[in-house]
Amino acid sequence: MSQTIFTLKQRPDVPLEAEVLTPDVVASLSHGEVASLPLFMGKRQFRVDDFFEVNGSGTDNLVFHGDCGRVKWIGRAMSHGRITFSSHAGMHLGAYMKGGIIKVGGDASDWVGGEMSGGLIHIHGHAGGQTGAAYRGSMKGMKGGTILIEGSAGIELGMRMRRGLIAVRGPVRDFAGLQMKGGTILLMSGAEIRTGAWMVRGTIISLKPLKMMPTFSAGCVYNPNFLRLYTKSLAEHGFTTPVDAWHGVYRRYTGDTSVPGKGEILVWSGPAH
């Protein structure tokens, strides 16, 4: 499979803004055209080959080598193709993305998949804050697609998300599912405080006990069937979940009554009898 390989020459002092580095822009361009695409460093405009060594062209399969933790907006609004990072990725990775696949070998920064509407982002390290969130002043966060995080995630995970799935294997910080309007968040190692605050609709599933907000009320204990379908779907992406978790029983909390909302939080409460 042909690839266009971008190797970062050196880590920039000031973050680079590289919204042109998406399969939608790069796929149809020649090697020379890709190398001359503009990047912004603060106020200054540079060329892609000022910072990256470019190999290959004419493909929607992009590969990034080197620590791109300071390169922002890669994969912005991509609709097809594939982006692979061997190391870290910077802020706003896959923001507004509509389709395609992004895989990150290292960590990603804040606003991964901000307001995305389709596609898959799989992060093998940690993610920053506001993953799958809405931008400031916007009413809807991610509207579709899947974000899988093998490490931990920061604050405001899935803030105002509307649809889609976020699954996190590691611990998550405050305000997971803040003002959620739909979609699903799976927390495999629990979260800190204020999970599901101000949620209107949507589902948060936690395999560890959660510190609940006072505005949630406990409903019943049951085994939701749809979780098994999620297991299968996640396994297809190589995101495995413990068998126990999917056959166990869950305590269902509903809230947030301050909105008032009809969101649900399912907390695993032991294997089925």
Added chain:
Amino acid sequence: MGGKVSCTLGEVKNRADLIVYWGGNPAECHPRHFTKYSLMPKGRFVPNGRKDRTMILVDIRETASAKAADIFLQVRPAKDFEMITVLRALIKEQPVDTKLVAETGLTLEELTDFAQRLKKAKFGVFFFGMGLSMTRGKHMNSAALLTLAAELNAFTKFVAMPMRGHGNVTGGDVIMRWTTGYPFGVNLARGYPRFNPGEYSTIDLLIRGDTDAVLVLGADPGATMPQPAIDHMVRVPTIVLDPKVTHTSKIARVHITTAVTGISAPGTAYRMDEIPLPLKPPLKSPYPTDEEVIRRIYQAVAKKPPLMPPVRPKVPRV
């Protein structure tokens, strides 16, 4: 989000019959606030002054302001967000979990009484301080209180106003708002304003080390910001404009002494309710004003060739 429902301090003086101070200690930090604007003055619709007003203080400890309060509610540290969220549920007569409410340090009865008072007020005002906005939850704590104030307008008139710290913070916010559309955390590098607190706000930029120079104007971040942010200011060229030598000046490459605004330089200061007040200087200063220094720097930079070539990148539309 609710947005900020606000008013002037004149309206507070003439109308407010319920005053709530949240996470602040005005008796010691804003000593003239009670007597000039909020609590003591007789107003048009509160003819008996203090007697016509109820004052509620919410804080984590009993400060000097508690003596001035009719009701003091002691919330546990970092439980403000939970408390406000419970109040939002209570004003809508929605159920809450009694046991978890108790973790805020207040009973459900106390909060129900508080919610009733908020709803029954003729004109209520929240004044909130750094005890709310700078503790765990930060911007969401402020957002919670602003939303509560906005929602209370379904029952009565209610406003929320932040108690400002030193310097003319309100002025900075107001000017940024009418020039760029956003109050703070604005990036103008691409030629148009972009707003993203957390990405472009000062402390975050400095801690991540995202800037290669720092210009400090009318502030002393060297005394107040976290150590990693100060370390970055030491690493990069930092320029300070200040009438006196500050903590920041000591770590800066350049310190430019300027005239003191209001004493030896004219200008406009914004009061905490966003009312612009002209400053008439009684003295003359040998030093240039902040404005003059910035203008001269700007003129010198403008003589340099432009950084932005006319070609714009192709970006897919979203």
